[in-house]
Amino acid sequence: MRAVVVDKFGDESVLNVKEIAAPKPGPSQILVSVKAAGINPVDTYIRSGNYLPSRLPKLPYTPGGDVCGVIEAVGENVGSEFKVGDKVYSLLITASGAYAEKATVEETFTVKLHQGLSFEEGSALGVPYFTAFRALRTIGQAVKGEKVLVHGASGGVGQEIACIQIGKHLGLEVIGTAGSENGAALVEAQGVTCYRHDDPDYLQKMKTAEGGFDLIVEMLANKNLENDLTMLNVGSGRVMIVGCRGEITINPRLLMGPETQIRGIGLTDEAMLETIKCLDEMASKNLVKPILGKSYSLDEAKTAHAEIINNSYGSSYGKNFFKIDN
Amino acid sequence: MRAVVVDKFGDESVLNVKEIAAPKPGPSQILVSVKAAGINPVDTYIRSGNYLPSRLPKLPYTPGGDVCGVIEAVGENVGSEFKVGDKVYSLLITASGAYAEKATVEETFTVKLHQGLSFEEGSALGVPYFTAFRALRTIGQAVKGEKVLVHGASGGVGQEIACIQIGKHLGLEVIGTAGSENGAALVEAQGVTCYRHDDPDYLQKMKTAEGGFDLIVEMLANKNLENDLTMLNVGSGRVMIVGCRGEITINPRLLMGPETQIRGIGLTDEAMLETIKCLDEMASKNLVKPILGKSYSLDEAKTAHAEIINNSYGSSYGKNFFKIDN
Known part of the structure; x- marks a missing residue:
């Protein structure tokens, strides 16, 4: 099969497509024929080698934690819930790497694709919705009625829209910022008040109109933390x-x-059940709606990694992904 | 009576001694003949006017929250626990200001001076032990067995020793740093391993020997936070x-x-009961032992404020206070 392979940690030039053997599912794993793979900033941190040592994979490895596709085979211990032909996505992590034509996923990290979502949308759920739920609830401990600012709400890595959608589902009062007219329109289309952070007076305007926040989800701490x-x-x-x-x-x-x-x-905690429960509840109300951004082929991996880091805040929006012909 | 009076917020030059009328205790207040008053960095933040607006006193005011002395009168609603002649100290806050010959304290913020402690030691308890308890337990949520670094443990504002003593009382594994031989000796005399932060290699030495920390109490964040x-x-x-x-x-x-x-x-939360309970428990085991630093007269208030900010970390140690002849 074709897969992106990293032989050494480094900048995006280490991302190369190779022909390698397809992975085989272990007893508790599921083999997925990949239709789309999400591209996340954390993939670039890991690729650079500048990340928690305990979370760095052994070289060589295939990057990516978010796949969406069709089950091709299941390991002997996988529960009857998952069958060959089912559409599934991975939450946060795969066993073999997402940037490939086939990938294995532990059953624990596998979720059935909710009705009405495309493969591309499914590949936009894993890391973004897990991170958003973790920021708001697991670590953020937000409780119903709290006032939340999603700073950089139109940004291009998918967490932003996930924060808005999960925040509203949790009964939080959500406010957003965006850096462009398109971005603001996207945020407002979620039913959320949006301030333009390209307006030099936006902080004062927002403080005057909104008062203080209980929780700020910060997508670009190096720019905004002091404010x-x-x-x-x-x-x-x-x-x-x-x-x-x-x-x-x-x-x-x-x-x-x-x-x-x-x-x-x-992405320290791999206890996913709470996130999966939240996503299933939201899906039952038709509230899971990732916004798609740019589509890449596996051969464009170098460009995809450069763009997710450089263009992910402000002017761009939507979740980028690899589209894989399978 | 004589008292330090601040007519406008500003640098230490606004601290002037004046002859003013002695305060009268309200129904729930206690009038204390002041023997010693603690000097705390927060007193300088408030004096500068650069502090939470809701916590700034009305001008003119007398600074200071920590007094220790003898009860001279009690308000009509004060419980029978407090009697004229009792030795008491204030926890964190007074009604009329501590830098004075007499001060009023709400009964809620009044604690009986534990046996064996001098007035000067009593004036060293309020803000430092409250802050230390708050950092370790109330906000820090440290639990028995956790590993704690008190960074700048020999510093001169009193919180440092309070952190060590309360930390040990709570069953935490406490490590300290100090910037001088005297400071290190002080920390080690508390039965705590001490690293010298004037040694350029101390971080690496400490990391190698100690591994990671669950909680770091940071006395000088502008210097150490990144490390x-x-x-x-x-x-x-x-x-x-x-x-x-x-x-x-x-x-x-x-x-x-x-x-x-x-x-x-x-010092946001004025719910003191937990701190008072902890101090009483520690006192019963003879574990409350503030280390005294420099003594000042009220006329030296300007110098006292300059020195608490400039010399409070590293080379100096012990808790500074005003000694008042009463």
């Missing part, structure tokens, strides 16, 4: 670091008086 | 911002992979 700390409610306020592209200078005293918090969101 | 983020345990790790003297550049991505947190500690 975020000035917009949090005393006592309850917390910034969730979901995206970051570099350093920022902050005054930590901003956290002291109001006793606010900054919490990092990674 | 702290590299020393936290995955998942459980959190830095508590107790002290900060300016800005620092950090890479927020350091929080993402390991899902760690930064939490600010202020």
Whole structure:
């Protein structure tokens, strides 16, 4: 089969397509014929080698955690829920790597594709919706009625729209920002008030109109963290670091008086059941609706990785993915 | 009576001693003849006017939240636990201001001075032990057996020793750093391993010997925060911002992979009962032992405020206080 293979950690030039043997499913695994694979910033962090050592795969490896496709075979211990021919997607992680024509997924990390969603939409769910749920609920501990700012809500990595949709489902009051007219339209189409962060006065306008926030989901901490700390409610306020592209200078005293918090969101916890339950509930109300961005072939992997990091905030929007002819 | 009076917010030059009328206790208040008053960094933040607007006193005001002295009168609704002649200290806050010959304290914020402690030691308990308890337990949520680094453990504002003593009382494994031989000796005298943060290799030495920390109590976030983020345990790790003297550049991505947190500690919550209970328990085991630093007269208030901010980390140690002849 054809797959993207990384032989050494480094910049996007290490992403090369090769012909390799198709993976075989272990006893608890499912073999998926891949129709689409999501492209996530975390894939680039891992590829660079600059990530938690315990989470770096052994070389060589095939990147990607989000696949969507059709079950081609199931391991001997896989439950009867999953059958050959079923449409499924992976939540967060695959066993063999998503950027390939075939991939194996542990049953635990496999979810049946909800009715009405395309393969491409299915490939846009895993990391983005898991991360959004984790930021809002698992680590963010948001409770019904809290006021949430999704900062960079139109950004192109998929977490943004997932945050809005899950936030509304959880009964949170969600406000967004976007960096373009298209982006703002996208956010507003979700039924959410949107401020334009390309307006130099947007912070003051937002503070005046909205007051403080209980929770800010931050997609670009290196740009916004210091400002975020000035917009949090005393006592309850917390910034969730979901995206970051570099350093920022902050005054930590901003956290002291109001006793606010900054919490990092990674992919540490693989306990998925809560996220899957939330997604199933949302799907039953037709509330899971990822917004698709740009489509790539596997041969365009280098470009895809460069663009997810450089263009993922502000002017672009929608979730990028590989489309695979299978 | 003589008292330090601030007529306008500003630098330490606004601290002037005046002859003013002694305060009268309200129905739920206690009038204390002040023997000693603690000097805390938060007093300087409030004096500067650069603090939470809701926590700024009306001008003119007398600074200080920590007094220790003898009860001179009690309001009509004060419980029979407190009698004229009792030795008491205030936890965190007074009604009329601590830098004075007499001060009123709400009964809720009044604690009987534990046996064996001097007035000066009593004035060293309020803000430091409250803050330390809050950093470790109330906001830090440390649980028995967790590994805690008190960064700047010999510093001169009193929280440092309080953190060590309360940490040990709570069953935490406490490690300290200090910036001088004297400081290290002070920390080690508490039965705690101490690293010298004036040694350029101390971070590497500490990481090698200790592994990661679940909780870091940070007394100088503007210097150490970025390093702290590299020393936290995955998942459980959190830095508590107790002290900060300016800005620092950090890479927020350091929080993402390991899902760690930064939490600010202020004096937001006035629910004192848990702290008082902890202090009473510790006192019964003779574990409350503040380390005294420099003594000032009220006339030296300007110097006292300059020194608490400039010399409070590293080379100096012990808790500074006003000694008042009464």
